[in-house]
Amino acid sequence: MTAVSMPALASSRPRPPALAASVGWHLLFLLAVGLPIPLLAADSYWTDVVTMTYLFAGLSCAWNIIGGLGGQFSLGHGVFFAVGAYTTARLYLVAGLSPWLSLPLAAALGVAIALLVSWPTFRLRGPFFAIATMAVNEVGLVLANFMEPLTGGPQGLLIPFRAGFANMIFAERWQSAVLMFGYMSCAVIATLLVRRARLGHYLIAVHANEDAAEAAGVNVLRTKLAGMAISAALTAVGGSLFVMYIRVIDPPNLFSLPEVGVKFALIALIGGIGTVVGPVLGAFVIIPLESWLRGALGDLTPGGHVIVLGIVLILAARFFKQGVYGKAQQLRRSWAARGSAP
């Protein structure tokens, strides 16, 4: 058994509140997180930042299902992200298929690829799994460059600006923000449902101790594959939304480890890995901070703002060991303790 107390485990120890109450709390949380849309709608810069924040919050939630709940530290989610992006962009460009209709296809393809690459890599544990998934990401990059008819090769794919609901291309940035907010909400609710379902308990058990879970009758491989499938499906959908927002994709950007594969994990880590809302909190810390630093210090000296970001990351790891969510819980507990004292 691990000596590490994961927030996921810590919060699962007390009897979970009733479904309705829990859903209610999370809806309230989402409502609060959605507030920036009307507040910032007039400022297209911050609306863009918030849009990316929602998207990466959703993607990080998706990662969190297998990476946080299941404890499988994947760094290869860029592959599912890219599969979604390419599927939607290709079908839109070749067949004029509305991205709304290609979302299920993208998700299904994401699941198929996830099962294909996870079956072998799930034989590995911990850092070995992480490194193997990093390798999967690199294979994906090379193949995307190579499979020109599907992916446009190095040239990438370019989607012309034709605003319209059916095209999932919006003239106003706040409309995209609403879409990404919806995506994030779905990802949060999906996490919530998985957590409460049998699968969630199995995932947490596998996370805590695979051998013990196996001994207790949990089919470890099937549990991990199920968690990965849900995670990959959501990630592929996120990739689809991303491509219709950015409208230009090429392999180096889709498979970038620091900007995609590792970022999903970092956001979840800083927010609170394995918790339902942690990834959302993490995204709300990292993405605006990054954008602000880039804007404020980007012209100072080459790489200047990234230096600051690096320092912030290191300090965050040092002082927010359990993530923002864990820190908040800790503060709340100590506050409650002080409040109850005479």
Add this chain to the structure above:
Amino acid sequence: MNTFLNVLLSGLLLGGIYALVSLGLNLIFGVVRIVNFAQGEFIMVAMYATYACFFFFGMSPYVAVFIIAPGMFLFGIIVQRLLLQPLRDEPLMQVFTTFGLLILMQNVVLAITRGEGKSVAVAASRTVIDLGIMKANAGRVIIFIVTAAIAGALLAFLRYSHAGKVIRAVIQDRDAARLMGINVELTYLLVFGLGAALAGVAGSLLAPIYTLQPQIGGNFILAAFAVVVLGGMGSVAGAYIGGLAVGIVESFAGYYVDPALKQAIWFLIFIAVLVVRPSGLFGRKGTEELGLRQH
């Protein structure tokens, strides 16, 4: 036939580079159980330090290495003591920290150099040695020889010295080692320093054969991760032979199949090997199941 040997030999020399880069990573990975994402940046910083010694004092990299390796040892100890040790119960946050270090180091060097390519143009970087079958760069031949020597020395150190036995005890079972009165934290500190020192050696030896850029560390490290997993966690022989194997596979795939696909090919082989033998070629069976966390 001649071409075949040529490809084999250049694969071996490339393998020497992979092995050199992997040794330090594997030590840290195997003993301290930290996936040090910043190991490539350690090497990059050592390369730039080598450049500075060359540029300001006209020092040969093969002399500078005797300053840089101890310097990196110290640097590694500081990083482990100040940043990683306080997080020993939070292995994921350690990963997070090394990632923060990665982008920090990369961009500090970028800010200082403005990203201009730097070269350590000593004689070894342009001297060509005729090996009969093919001509080879002296710098690469030196790396091959030195790496073999380092791997041998490390192997002997781990097998025969007292400190080596302590390290092996920690690799095998850190809790039992602790019970036996071994100072595990101190072992971690020294091993992390040793891993960083090996990055220092790598940086000094690699500096003459590449054009230095702040991002160059990342180019080595992905392969090194694969080598470490392939060779087996904490296994010096594994890192060495794994490095050579990856070099040879890459060389053959690049020449006979397609340079554009060579990375995909050896990554696929890598994944395939893991499926067959998850603990790596030389790893103790079962090590792959330890996971990121302490047990």
Add this chain to the structure above:
Amino acid sequence: MTMTRRTVLAAAAMAAGLGMAQAQEPIKIGAINPYSGPLAQYGDEATRGFELGVEAINAAGGIGGRKLVIVRGDAGNPQQGIAAVEKLVSQDKVDLFMGTYISAVANAASDAAARHGKIYFEAMALASDLTERGLPNFIRGGPNATHFAERSVQAMVEFIAPKLNKKPSELKVWIEHEDTIYGTSIAQVQKRLLEAAGAKVVGVGSHNFRAIDLNDAILRASNAQPDIWVGTGYVPDNTLLLRTMRDQGFKPPVAMLLGTGDSADFREALGDFMDGVFVVGYPHADLSEAFAPGAAAFVQTYKAKYNRDPVAPQSLSAFTEMMILRDLLTAAGGTDMQKVRAAAAATDKPLKTYTNGYGVKFDEKMQNQRAIPNMVQWQAGKTVTVFPTDAAMAGTTLVNIPRAK
């Protein structure tokens, strides 16, 4: 009371500000480039050129009495490109944009700028499809990938083949390129044009610019025994290719690089092995005054400000593009998108008008047809412009052709 006074004062200040704004409010130009990450060096160098251009224009009184100001926007990938444009529009209130050392960023950023109706004047990005999008705000004053490929093939066929005593149809060429859009698109055009000229393309090799070993690429090329080996890439891979060439003793009669290869870091890396290597790239400053009026003066200004020679020729071209933009804005009487576009369509300046030999004539897709790269040759540690021949200084000769060392 104080509140009221402050309000009054503020109102007065605002009124004064508005009055002055009409005459003197500066024209703000957002410069979208990578200022961090692997390509920061070139983003920064290009922006130095923009800034020197702005200083020169402001010293001469600005545009219609309005000074120019550069505001940098850092972007290394498309999503950052969008964010940079939105920030510069909503916070810094820029009037138009210039860019961009990364094509994918240019793509997303110009698209975002179009939504705000702001001109995106492209000086650097090479991807040919940027002007195929029909964006109303996108004007490319600089060359595209096709121009680079065309110039390299033209140099091979017209200039190098005679030096090798060969007819173009007897040329054997190996094309090597890095595998992102930049290298790939140039290699494709090179292959097409070479084959159209009757030359034989004996092989096309692609590699990753982050590769740490390129022995396979050189071995393959060496076995094909080309007369000309041409490589398109970035600094790390192009230097590694040449190092490997030297190690293997591969001596193609002519070695040519494209895109990078003409900066000091190549001399530092390879020393006299560079002698004889051709590089097709942005025009260098060692141009005859008749070809490029003011190029020498530019180098003096650069040295005075940064205390060194230009890091790369991108700064001279960026400076030139700023002069082209000045003329377009002057003709348009401001930064209005439609007017600038109309002014661009109407502008017709012959080659050799500007600081690096460029002229201006936009096609209907707003691609400048008179921004054409040059070719230099490394001679005794220096780059010397050799092609086109009228750009070269009087008395220029070639060295080390065919390659002996």
